[in-house]
Amino acid sequence: MTSAVAQVSPHITGELKKWHSISLTFDGPTVSETDKVNPFVNYQLNAVFTHRKTKTQYKVPGFFAADGDAANSGASSGNKWRVIFTPDQEGAWDWKISFKTAPFIAVSERVNSGYSVGSIDNSKGHFIVKSSDKGYPDFRERGRLEYVNKPYLKFAESGDYFIKAGPDSPENLLSYRDFDGSFHQDGFKDDLVKSWQAHEQDWKSGDPVWQGDKGKGLIGALNYIASKGMNSISFLTLNIMGDDQNVFPYTDYHTYDRFDVSKLAQWDIVFSHAQKLGLFLHFKTQEAENQGLLDNGGLGLERQLYYRELIARFGHHLALNWNMGEENGNWYPKHQTLPQTRIQRLSMARYFHEQDPYNHHVVIHNGNFFDDLTGADSYYTGVSLQTSLKDFSSIHGTVKRIRSWPITNGRPFAVAVDEPGDAQFALEPDIDNPSHDDARMNGLWGALTAGAWGTEWYFGYKRAHSDLTAQDWRTRDKFWTQAKHALDFFSMIDVDYQDAESQDEALVNGWALAKRGEFYIGYVKNAEKDLAIKLPKGIANYSIKWFNPRNGGQLQLGTIKQVSVDETLQYYFQTVKRNIGKPTSEIDKDWVVLIERL
Known part of the structure; x- marks a missing residue:
């Protein structure tokens, strides 16, 4: 595909295009996952990629890749070592390799103290990157999703901001029978291993598989949820000692410094397909029960190895966030492991800030609330919010409260509501709650009009197809349709919602996300009530359009199409109240209203 001028020429795979993942695979020392000299601990492979014209530079960690095709071969040994890079500019990119060996060098910052690994160390080369040819919804068309010091994430290529929606459950999504590994029959909750059989019908010819025809169920599940217009999935990558206990990157349940190379390669096939479908990846790196499993919660050998492998193997993907812990902190009476301190x-966040070459969004989930993470020493860029009321009614106020916090480190939190509702029921199956009124009104629109950048939906534990047992996303099909309507609304309006904030005081009998005097995204639970907008003094006209959150569709005109403000009428007041009328149908239902300055 390309020629590389180097002492050692790697095998380069992947399309040499902007925003595409490009793999450099080297022939290095032959090792095994189980070698006495641990290859994950005692080798460190890094590559520095430099854009020749702009001098933009990325330092990318590499990893042991067994025989180079471990997803299909199941290999646990070999001589292949790999770095995966995602270029953000066209043109010539130069690369240089550092490959060292020494005791514990994988987590050492003193790389020069190690010994060079053959002629790979200090090898150099280059390749030429062209423009991407991918189309929507593939993230390669939009570029990397970045935190840009706003409460919303932005695509680097298209410049669009992102609002997410999708399932938070099952948290054990990766507890899948078609993955390699010891977890299937190790005696730890093996009955929870999934087949995803209900979604095998959604697999399509040409979709990825491994080892013949493995993977069809989970790949089909991704196809289904993307076909519903959802753009996010969520999963734990480590649940040893947790609720499921079948998801971990290691060779076995009790070993925390040796990684199952073939299983992780199969995970990456799934993640790559998700990104092609436009599905954001929410990596939840641990949960409450095991927050002290690695290094008693500290940042020692085990935790650094774990994080390094996540970044090296999966950090090349464009749209993701790293979640430092589900339900994290010291907040319930009987912790299974030592709870983490401030x-x-x-x-944890600082490690990802310093080691992730692409500076992906870094969040944490409550548990402990987030008040202790807002200082100048915090590298969190957002929070993953859990609430606890069955009717979802606390969501709007909680998001609004976090969004109102003073910014002490220059980084306002981007707030996502990733586990709305109570633990028992949350988002129920359609068969139990086909209308999903509370979830739609208080959960979905309550979050979005308070300034959340998205929602993910937890399934509870008291219904069939629960947070642990779910393996058929069609059980909530009717709600995915409603969530898609919300995404459609934000994609069709042409306002700077990323600069808006909650201004409920401006909308009588409703909630409002607004940029004062420019636009108001309002939500009313019952349009029969008296509805009015309080507008700032001045001379201006505002259009009024309605959107049906239950059925979707286009923006509609209501009984009042426009309101005007005349400064001469406001001599004593800063705002004036104007009746906004009503939609022309189903006025006893909930509606979204867009009030926009002309």
């Missing part, structure tokens, strides 16, 4: 919570 310093440990801060240290």
Whole structure:
């Protein structure tokens, strides 16, 4: 595909295009996952990629890749070592390799103290990157999703901001029978291993598989949820000692410094397909029960190895966030492992800030609330919010409260509501709750009009197809349709919602996300009520359009199409109240209203 001028020429795979993942695979020392000299601990492979024209530079960690095709071969040994890079500019990119060996060098910052690994160390080369040819919804058309010091994430290529919606459940999505590994029959909750059989019908010819025809169920599940217009999935990558206990990157349940190369390669096939479908990846790196499993919660050998492998193997994907812990902190009476302290919570985010070459969004989930993570020493860029009321009614106020916090480190939190509702029921199956009124009104629109950048939906534990047992996303099909309507609304309006904030005081009998005097995205639960907008003094006209959150469709005109403000009428007041009328149908239902300055 390309020629590389180097002492050692790697095998380069992947399309040499902007925003595409490009793999450099080297022939290095032959090792095994189980070698006495641990290859994950005692080798460190890094590559520095430099854009020749702009001098933009990325330092990308590499990893042991067994025989180079472990997803299909199941290999646990070999001589292939790999770096995966995602270029953000066209043109010539130069690369240089550092490959060292020494005791514990994988987590050492003193790389020069190690010994060079053959002629790979200090090898150099280049390749030429062209423009991408991918189309929507593939993230390669939009570029990397970045935190840009706003409460919303932005695509680097298209410049669009992103609002997410999708399932938060099952949290054990990766507990899948078609993945390699010891978890299937290791005696730890093996009955929870999934087949995803209900979604095998959604697999399509040409979709990825491994080892013949493995993977069809989970790949089909991704196809289904993307076909519903959802753009996010969520999953734990480590649940040893947790609720499921079948998802971990290691060779077995009790070993925390040796990684199952073939299983992780199969995970990456799934993640790559998700990104092609436009599905954001929410990596939840641990949960409440195991927050002290690695290094007693600290940032020692085990935790750094774990994080390094996540970044090296999966950080090349464009749209993701790293979640430092589900239900994290010291907040319930009987912790299974030592709960993490503030310093440990801060240290995790700092590690990703310093080691992830692409600076992906870094969040944490409550548990402990987020008040101790807002200082100048915090590298969190957002929070993953869980609530606890069955009717979802606390969501709007909680998001609004976090969004109102003073910014002390220059980084306002981007707030996502990733586990709305109570633990028992949350988002129920359609058969139990076909209308999903509370979830739609209080959960979905309550979050979005308070300034959340998205929602993910937890399934509870008291219904069939629960947070642990679910393997058929069609059980909530009717709700995915309603969530898609919300995404459609934000894609069709042409306002700077990323600069808006909650201004409920401006909308009588409703909630409002607004940029004062420019636009108001309002939500009313019952349009029969007296509805009015309080507008700032001045001379201006505002259009009024309605959107049906239950059935979707286009923006509609209501009984009042426009209101005007005349400064001469406001001599004593800063705002004036104007009746906004009503939609022309189903006025006893909930509606979204867009009030926009002309």
